[in-house]
Amino acid sequence: MNDQRRLVFETLERMQIPYEWEEHPAVYTMEDLQRLGLFQKGEIPKNLFLRDASGKRHFLVTVAHRQTVDTTWLRAQIGCSRLSFGSEERLQRCLRLTPGSVGPFGLLNDPSLSVEFFCDRSLMELPRIGVHPNDNTAMVWIDPRDLERVVTADGHSLHFLNWEEP
DSSP, rough: OHHHHHHHHHHHTTTOOOOOOEEOOOOOOOHHHHHTTTTGGGGEEEEEEEETTTTTOEEEEEEEEEHHHOOHHHHHHOOSSSEEEHHHHHHHHHHHOOOOOOOOOGGGGGGOOOEEEEEEGGGGGGGGGGEEETTTTTTEEEOOOHHHHHHHHHTTOEEEEOOOOO
């Protein structure tokens, strides 16, 4: 088991949070997940690692997989300048993750709290969601309220997005 995955499982066990997990071939897109049939087990949100125009603010945005993200609307909700995707180098520096492995558990790698977390409020109404354990070859199935406990335990704030038609 790699160190990234180990950190997630050790955190879940220490916090006594129930979860299920399974391994799968490496995935990089939502289409890859669909081909594997993983959506039959529950919602798997998409995760976006973004930065503002100055590169001083970084964001992890987690939304339902079918949600279209209008960046103009999103930047108004976040309260920032123009948004763009963070580079692979920024992703590695901020969350110590590689493309395809981005997800809320990446915040465990951000002790400086430099990445702001925004989540689709509708995900919190689901009985469970699937997220990568910082590794795109496995899926952790967890109650979204327990996921909130994990990402806020170290001081990260969770900001909710209420999607409306832009």
